[in-house]
Structures are given as C-alpha cells and as structure tokens.
Amino acid sequence: MLETAARLIREQGYEAASVQDIAAACGLTKAGLYYYIRSKEDLLLEIMSYGMDIFEERVLLPVLAIADPVERLKACMERNIHLVTEERSKEVTIILHEHETLIGAARQQINARKKRYVHFLEASFEEAMREGRIRRVEPRVAAFSFLGMVLWIYKWFRQDGKIPADRLAAEMQDLFFGGLEIAPAPARRGKPAGRARRARKAPGAKAGRPVPVPLPGAASRARRGMPAKLAGRGVAP
Amino acid sequence: MLETAARLIREQGYEAASVQDIAAACGLTKAGLYYYIRSKEDLLLEIMSYGMDIFEERVLLPVLAIADPVERLKACMERNIHLVTEERSKEVTIILHEHETLIGAARQQINARKKRYVHFLEASFEEAMREGRIRRVEPRVAAFSFLGMVLWIYKWFRQDGKIPADRLAAEMQDLFFGGLEIAPAPARRGKPAGRARRARKAPGAKAGRPVPVPLPGAASRARRGMPAKLAGRGVAP
Numbered sequence: 001m002l003e004t005a006a007r008l009i010r011e012q013g014y015e016a017a018s019v020q021d022i023a024a025a026c027g028l029t030k031a032g033l034y035y036y037i038r039s040k041e042d043l044l045l046e047i048m049s050y051g052m053d054i055f056e057e058r059v060l061l062p063v064l065a066i067a068d069p070v071e072r073l074k075a076c077m078e079r080n081i082h083l084v085t086e087e088r089s090k091e092v093t094i095i096l097h098e099h100e101t102l103i104g105a106a107r108q109q110i111n112a113r114k115k116r117y118v119h120f121l122e123a124s125f126e127e128a129m130r131e132g133r134i135r136r137v138e139p140r141v142a143a144f145s146f147l148g149m150v151l152w153i154y155k156w157f158r159q160d161g162k163i164p165a166d167r168l169a170a171e172m173q174d175l176f177f178g179g180l181e182i183a184p185a186p187a188r189r190g191k192p193a194g195r196a197r198r199a200r201k202a203p204g205a206k207a208g209r210p211v212p213v214p215l216p217g218a219a220s221r222a223r224r225g226m227p228a229k230l231a232g233r234g235v236a237p
Numbered sequence: 238m239l240e241t242a243a244r245l246i247r248e249q250g251y252e253a254a255s256v257q258d259i260a261a262a263c264g265l266t267k268a269g270l271y272y273y274i275r276s277k278e279d280l281l282l283e284i285m286s287y288g289m290d291i292f293e294e295r296v297l298l299p300v301l302a303i304a305d306p307v308e309r310l311k312a313c314m315e316r317n318i319h320l321v322t323e324e325r326s327k328e329v330t331i332i333l334h335e336h337e338t339l340i341g342a343a344r345q346q347i348n349a350r351k352k353r354y355v356h357f358l359e360a361s362f363e364e365a366m367r368e369g370r371i372r373r374v375e376p377r378v379a380a381f382s383f384l385g386m387v388l389w390i391y392k393w394f395r396q397d398g399k400i401p402a403d404r405l406a407a408e409m410q411d412l413f414f415g416g417l418e419i420a421p422a423p424a425r426r427g428k429p430a431g432r433a434r435r436a437r438k439a440p441g442a443k444a445g446r447p448v449p450v451p452l453p454g455a456a457s458r459a460r461r462g463m464p465a466k467l468a469g470r471g472v473a474p
Contacts, residue, residue, distance in 0.1 A: 013251075013337075015253045016252045099392055138404075138408045140399075141400065141405060141409060141412065144386075144389065144390070144393055145386045145412055148386040148387070149381075150385070152381065152385030152388060152389055153385070155336055163375070163377060171374070171375045171378040175382050176416075178416055179415055179416005180416055
C-alpha cells in the first residue's frame, strides 16, 4: 500500500494527489484508507519512514562495519547511487523531494534520521583526515557535496540514458575521491596510488574492530529486527 | 508581482498555494491577477522564466568571456553558489524544486534553458581536458556532479548557519577542482600548483578572444537588452 501511494505521490506531487485517488489506486475506499492512516500527512510520514528504512538497510547499515573511512565512504556512495537510480525506489525520491512538506513532530522525526546520515558522513571525513587518508576539507561541506552529487541524480538520471548506473557510480567515486585521497609517499613509488595506503593500519584504530559510528537508532533497530516505521508509533500496519 | 507570487509558492508549494491566495498577496483580486496571467501554470512559467533570466544574467553571462575553462568553471560555481544561498532568490529555488510541475510546451521551454547550462558545463569540462588542465573525467557526470553540489545547497543551507556563503564557495571550489586540476610538471616545482599553469596559453586558443560557448538565445537576448521572459510571448507584463 505504501509503495502504491508513493508512486501516485511521486507522479502527481503530494498536494495534487488526493486521498480519494490514493485510496482508489490502493483498491480501497477513502474510509478504508483512513482505517490505516489518520491523515494524508500521516501517510506521507509513513512513506518517508519506509523510504528511510530502505535507505538505512541498503546504504548505511552495510557500510558501517567498513574500518577504512575512505572505503566506507566510497561504498556508501556506490550504494546510494544504486538506490536513487532504481526506478522502483519511489519512497526515496519522495524523501528527497518533499523535504519541506511535513511539519511539526513528523518533520522532526524524518529530519533526525536524515541528520544521522549527514553526521555519519562528516564523522567519516573527519576520521579520514585524522588518519592522513585524504587532504584537509571542511567536513560539513564535504558531506553536503557528497550528498548533493548523489541525491541530485534523481532529478536528471534516466534509465534509458547513455550512462548506466554502474558507470555513474564509478565515475562519481573517481571524481570525488580521486582528488581527495593523498598520494602515497615518494618511498612507496611503484605501488599503485591509493591501494598501497589502504593496507596500512590506521593510527589508533583497533585491529579487526569496525569503527564505531553514531547511528544508534537505526543500528540497534536493525539488530533487534524491528521495522523502524512502526517502532513506538500507534499506527496499524 | 512575480517575486511575491514566487515567495508564496516557495513557502506553500505550487499545488497548495491557491490563485486566490496569490492574488491577495499581490494586492489584486483573482480577476485582476487573471488580467496578467492566463492560468496558474502560466504564472509558474513566468516565475521560472524570470528565475532563468536572473540565473543567466548573474551566473552564466558574466563567465562566458573567461578564456581559461577551469577559471570559467570556478567562477561559474562561485556565482551560482552565491545565487542559491541568497534569501531573496525565490524564483531560483522554484526552478530547482518544481522541476516536474510544468507540462507540455512550457516545460520544454524551461528545460531547454536548463539544458543549455548543462551543455555549457560539459563543453567547458571537455575543453579543460583537451587543454590538459584537468585529468580525464566523463563530462556529463562532471557537469551533473557540479550541479548537484551547487544546487543541492538550497535544501540545506541556512543564512544563520556556521558556514557563510563565501567560505562555502571557496571550500566547494577546492573540493571539486583541487582534485581535478593537473599538478604542474616536475620542472616547474617551486611555483604554486595551479597558478603556474593558468598563465600558460592553451593550445589552439586564440589570444584575447573569449571561447565561444553555445548559448545563443540568452547571450543574444542579453546583447540586445531584451528581457527573455517576455521575448516572443503575448503576455502582458
């Protein structure tokens, strides 16, 4: 039901899509739809929460355990690009586009999850600088530049365009990190750049342990197997 | 009137803002507003055309004459960042956000102007590669990465945030071009990177002449002093 509603909202826009239309598309009466949701805004919150679940499961959680911060960021970029280029990721497009539609507590709830992603990126850039893996950047600008490159894709990417998603991901990784990574020291010449350094143990990093990244809500929810969209909220599934 | 309407549409969203509300905000009756516009969609087209005029006048036209492609792209990035970080650039935000709201001929008209910007960026990246000024990139991915970084700003930038627009522009230029520009040859060591090369004459470039960039409509309109939003359209100002 959330996916059908998401498709309609993405096609028509949130304001233009009526509750009547959404109900009909879901094969429900308007009253039937209101059995599941309290309001149209509640439906948007449900869709966005579902989109954030998908994002966290497919992009964020799988990369948290990567110890090297640059490899972690690169993997994150690749996964996020694949998510936004997929035709079926309608919920994700809605999180991106309707960023100012929600108000009050619902908006805070979604924004808190988005902010965790920004903080994860900032922390990873800071760590990469501390470990001498990238040149100095302002972590916040780096984080939002990363996000801008990756998330803007939903505005221009076409499935039938000349650049497939795989190539896009490789090109963007090279464009962003190719200029950030610090070249190996002169003594190391002969080894390929980047790869040579990657094997080096980061100063202060504990061997074999993933770097702790502050994402308590999503990570602990995932460990407990609890769907975030329903956790702590009194809404019928 | 366009600026007042733009403010309302940006605050409420295009679908949510009624023609009644827009007319009232402009100090007009609904009938009075319809004297100036044929429909709500026509109003959106007017606002977007006006936004594209502002963009072309403040970002694109001033940089077309810069002969060095990397300097041209850097200046373009700086100008575009200043435009999107300004509180008063409401029309520009609407071009960015309501990218799928217009339909038919109106949509094609705005999209053609947006595409000229993409093509300008692609052509400049291609030129920079030909002249050995930057390492090899896929021009389309570079153009949309540039756009993503710069245009995503409207989603997160706050006037009262910790990063002022000037610093943001400098950091993004460094982040994007710092890793793209080719370091000076070893014989040149001692001179600062980048600057040393910038003075070099580009192979094949004609001295003192700006590089021709395909932007016929906007450029020739600007030379003739004709406001693009009214050119060839039968709408009362």
